[in-house]
Amino acid sequence: MNTPPSPLEAERTDGSSVRIGALVPLTRPGWAEAGRHLLAGLELAVREVNDTGGIVGRPLELVVRDSAADPTRAAAAVDELARLGVAAVAGEYHSVVARAAAARADALGLPFLCSSAVLDALTEQPTDWVARLAPPQSRGWQLYADFLLGAGHGRIAVAADSSVYWATGTRILRDHLAPRGGTVIELDMRALTPAAVCDELVEQGATALLLLVGYPDPAVSVVKAVRRDQRLAEVLLGAPAGQPEFAEWAALLGDDGAAVPFLRYLPERLSPLGTRVEKALRERLAEAPSFVAFEGYDTIAVLADVLRSHGTDRARTAASWASVAVDGTRGQIRFSRTPGISVWQWAWPSIQVVDRDPAEPDRFRVLHAG
Template sequence: MCKKLYQLLLLAAILSVLAACGGQATPQVLEKVVTQVVEVQKEVTKVVEKQVTTVVEKEKEVVVTATPAPAGGGETIRIGGLGPLSAPGTVVGGIAMQFAMNLAVQDINEAGGVLGKPLELIFADTEGLPERGAAVARRLIQENGVVALAGEYHSAVGLAIAEVARAKHVPVLFSETWSDKITETGYPEVFRIAPASTMVSRATAEWLAAVGAKNVVIIAENTDYGIGAVEADRKFYEEAGLTVQDAIFTELGTQDYQPILTRIQAMTPPPDVISVQVTGESSYNLERQITDLGLAPNENTIGIANQVAIQPEFWESVPTGEYWVFSLVGLPPALYNDTTRHVAEEYQAAFNSEPASYVLESYDTMWILADAIKRAGTTDPDALIKAIEETDMTLAQGHYYFKYTSANPVPGDGSVPKYMWHQWPDPAVVLLQYYERGQDWKDAAVIWPPVYQTHGTSHIPYGEKP
């Protein structure tokens, strides 16, 4: 009885303590609240981790790689290289351009460098995106201290880079941006040794007129390059007596072209020509689908591929791509000089293929800039721009000079196209045609202009051999 009474009294005491300290239940509630907060904190942590990851990726995109530090270390003169090393850009082009620039820097440094210092290349990945191109150009100038910019493959990216070069007053020498708009700006900082789209369009129009084509369908990417190329094509095709039956624009990176190709299938009669003005890997995909559907090349329709058909990757994507025609900017191997052969041998050893025009252009840009710095005796931008304008040297692509400069402006009467400002006037543009499956581009027939023809014909009909 006493024992039970004691237990009851003890229980009552405990309850009274709990009642008096009603807040004591709070720790249990707080534990639940804290548990919930911790769970939320974990979720926030995950979000932050994703954000940090994105920042890290951006850092990698901004400056992808630099050339190894020159032997002996010390101060260097830095040039910023630009090109697409990641999709959706033309990766094969960016890799080739970076290789050529590194080769040129190596050769320049072996020859003694510039102004007693080694030249250093810092190459940035533009991804083929205008906003990325602008961002990496700013970073190269502001953080890496480059004295000039060079390269780039895509015209839309080049236009964005040109605005940065103008704003920062740093010269840029473009290797492979064809849009007329690149040099039409008239910016003192902007130079180009690749051809303007109009130069290529004129050559193609002259060839099509010579082979008797009448109606052309153009499939172009919806970018500054594609839009500009179509405008130039229309102008010169019409002057040559051809009709642009349709111009179809598509987004870069499109995978399925069936909807637009169905439109072409329904045309009666079929077009005499289907011309692809889509760049990079996207062009391979489009050309394969055109070939698989039997739209071109065939007995009735000529197929004109993008210039990257020169690469071995064309055959990987378009295994039945014989008879496609494509342009080559630059000289055929038979007209290589010693510098061209040097670059070609090094490129062949690294990639087991001949260099495309943008490889040779990229190599030459480094030498043009190094030569200008040497003649200027300084990296001051005004002095450097003036020295680039006065370029007079022979490299892998030929003899370089700029006819229209601050000392000889483009006439305002329209007699000279505006794109000739700081434009190399003499890039060679030839048309080649495959006629066997898996054919090396060096064995393809040079069909235009007649002075460079290798097989005595301006066109090899589908199914025939020259």
């Protein structure tokens, strides 16, 4: 009697590609530079997977869709990718966009491995369909608040746009700082010009201003205004969301862009794999890779391992997050259920507070880590 082949055996004899959908912000108002780095990491890992035999003999194919920081567009892209038969969806940088994509993937029964978005509540209810590599916003922004207190800043202003991401960040900062004697002052950027922000900082006696605003503007305009106001020479500028990580920040602001601390998800030392990948990414990007590029690479490394081990059935992928143990560029990746987090979470990637060295703006200084 002939027995039917197992799913993995059937896949091994099928020469068609295994498709992974990729959501990446490549055009404005999306943070296109972050998207370019994320895509570089995704593509490099796909190439290496295919150079080493693909997925059980089948080539891995990346199907890229530009999210452009638009939640509606991202949700529609998830629908399209599901119809195209992708085994999983990967990527996305913007938290609000990733939340829309995660909700749609959960509804469709499509595995989604989120590379970079950090909102704690990535889905409304706990789900097995979504996993995440980046640390949740609460963990990173609490570490940032500890850095501010350690640097002597207890009266902190936030220049904030209207967004669930910025509002959540402000709440995390306030909840963490208030019991420790810190104060958060909200400046509504829908009503204030950069010059008016400077006046508010003086009136409120703030010693630090955090940029919880769109990029490049109004973030760049606010930095320039503060740097040129002699009344604010001692005020610390900060950007916890990571704007100064990318070369465009330095190009737009020059020396004004130095000494602006931000969050970066890298360890003190990369793994041997990370060191090799860093070199390849530098060649691919023609500049130093950001942490976002490493997140992209690690995303594919995880999905390739899952697909090789469990096949391309979507339900089997969603059931496999708990068994993942993959050596990534920044350490071994394992997922777990974490209190307060609705998706499978890597607990935890390393977090640093970093800035550009005023004496050498192309060099980063690690100010705090956790």
